Amino acid sequence: MMADTSKKISELRQDLVCGDWVVIAVGRGKRPHAFSGAPATFEEPREMCPFENFSGSDAPQPVLQSGSVSVIPNKFPAFAKGVCRVFSKEGPYTFADGVGIHEVFVLKDHARYIPELSLEEMSDLIRAYRDRYKTVSREECIAYVLIFHNHGREAGASIAHPHSQLVAMPVIPPDVARSVEGSKRYFREHGKCVHCEMVQYELVSKKRLVDENEKFVAFTPFASKIAFETRIFPKVHQSVFEMLEDGDVTLLAEILQRSVARLKKGLNDPAYNFFIHTAPVGDVSRYDHYHWHIEILPKTSVWAGVEIGTGIEISAIMPEEAAEFLRNITV
Ligand SMILES: [Zn+2]
Ligand SMILES: [Zn+2]
Numbered sequence: 001m002m003a004d005t006s007k008k009i010s011e012l013r014q015d016l017v018c019g020d021w022v023v024i025a026v027g028r029g030k031r032p033h034a035f036s037g038a039p040a041t042f043e044e045p046r047e048m049c050p051f052e053n054f055s056g057s058d059a060p061q062p063v064l065q066s067g068s069v070s071v072i073p074n075k076f077p078a079f080a081k082g083v084c085r086v087f088s089k090e091g092p093y094t095f096a097d098g099v100g101i102h103e104v105f106v107l108k109d110h111a112r113y114i115p116e117l118s119l120e121e122m123s124d125l126i127r128a129y130r131d132r133y134k135t136v137s138r139e140e141c142i143a144y145v146l147i148f149h150n151h152g153r154e155a156g157a158s159i160a161h162p163h164s165q166l167v168a169m170p171v172i173p174p175d176v177a178r179s180v181e182g183s184k185r186y187f188r189e190h191g192k193c194v195h196c197e198m199v200q201y202e203l204v205s206k207k208r209l210v211d212e213n214e215k216f217v218a219f220t221p222f223a224s225k226i227a228f229e230t231r232i233f234p235k236v237h238q239s240v241f242e243m244l245e246d247g248d249v250t251l252l253a254e255i256l257q258r259s260v261a262r263l264k265k266g267l268n269d270p271a272y273n274f275f276i277h278t279a280p281v282g283d284v285s286r287y288d289h290y291h292w293h294i295e296i297l298p299k300t301s302v303w304a305g306v307e308i309g310t311g312i313e314i315s316a317i318m319p320e321e322a323a324e325f326l327r328n329i330t331v
Contacts, residue, residue: 011318013223017182017194022223023314030316032266032325035227035300040152040271041113044160050075051106051161064132067124068108071132071166077102079169084141096170099141103132105164113151113162115261115331122253125164129276130249132166134242137281142168144176144280147241151260152271154299172280179277180290187289195291198222199233208323210262215248216255220319220326226301227317228267228326230259232294241278241292256294261331263298271299 009027014020046052053059060072079100087096105128107117114122129147137145149164150157157163172180186194202208202219210230211218218232232255238244244252256274263270274296279287307313 010314015182015221015223016198017186018178019182020178020223021312022225023312024224024318025314025316026318028316032317032321035270035317036266036268037270037300039269040154040299041111041269042153042160043111046110049110049161050159051104051163052110063103064128064135066128066131068121069124069128070106070108071128072104072106074102074104074165078167085170099170101136101139101142101166101168103136103166105129105132105166107162110161113264114149114257115264117257119250119254119257122257123250126244126249126253126256129164129166130242130244133278136166136168137242139168141170142281144169144172145278146173146176146275148273148275150271150273152269152299155271155273157271176277176280180280180287183289183291193237193289193291195233195293196237199235199291203235207320210323210326211255211258213251213255215251218255218259220323222319224315224319224322225313226297227315228263228298228300228322229315229319230263230296230326232256232259232296233291234293237291239279239287239290239292240284241276243292256296258331259296259326262326262329263296265331266326266329267298267300273297273299 010023010025013022013024015022054062054070060075062070062072064071079098079102082097082099084099085096087094105125107125108121133145133147136142145166145168147164147166183194199217203217208219208222210220215235216232217235218230221229221231263272274294276292276294278292279290
């Protein structure tokens with residue numbers, strides 16, 4: 001029997017930058033509200049919170065105080081001081097010290113999350129991201145600096161008190177390497193930045209547009225890896241996050257906060273991760289073709305056999321439908 005082709009089961013879409021395929025499985029017919037689960041915010045007594053007191057003798061000493069945000073070294077770092085780029089061998093295998101830096105950006109209040117911050121407090125956070133990026137990326141042995149935020153246990157937040165993190169590592173991570181390679185290839189072939197190309201198209205088409213202001217735009221990517229994925233780009237080409245100007249800090253704070261607030265309001269406070277993808281550390285001219293951005297990834301499903309076995313993610317909503325839903329939420 002012939003399949004009924006009038007009703008599409010799924011669509012394969014290719015990411016313009018890295019070339020990866022994603023699957024949008026629309027045949028499941030899930031409506032936007034069906035992605036809501038139990039709220040991700042969890043309660044933890046203030047007395048148990050490691051981020052309450054920076055004045056005791058064994059308390060961590062902030063490396064930066066940016067208005068309402070304190071930046072401290074991570075107590076359980078994934079990367080730490082060590083011997084830079086000395087590779088050892090075990091039989092056919094290679095290993096080296098995990099040299100780097102791991103810091104935590106602690107927000108002032110125990111139970112006030114990003115959507116509840118004042119614009120000034122949110123700007124303190126963005127400014128802290130940029131200032132630590134600048135300092136840490138100049139340290140010896142650092143090839144890449146990743147700034148990220150986990151919200152909710154399912155997104156990996158082990159402490160309820162709202163906080164972001166920075167990891168600076170001696171290697172360029174694989175996802176970043178592929179994104180950098182992809183944008184370099186596009187630049188060679190088309191003579192322009194692949195991200196600028198997407199930004200300009202999305203601003204005109206408006207199909208996947210979620211939000212914009214004078215300097216930034218937020219949209220759901222054409223090849224969204226997961227449902228309600230949102231990306232924020234500076235409208236004007238900028239390869240490294242630290243190029244963010246003082247005058248643009250508040251505009252970035254505003255659009256990031258609103259994007260997160262939309263998810264919270266529309267999908268009943270889902271767990272999410274966001275991170276900043278920027279050019280690797282080093283000679284800026286080598287990475288001119290790159291365009292920094294923020295990716296926000298809500299957790300509305302888990303990786304199962306197909307995803308783990310293939311690396312292809314299956315999203316159950318069209319990015320256009322997700323964008324329309326998010327766009328219409330008033331925050
Ligand atoms: Zn706390
Ligand atoms: Zn660009």
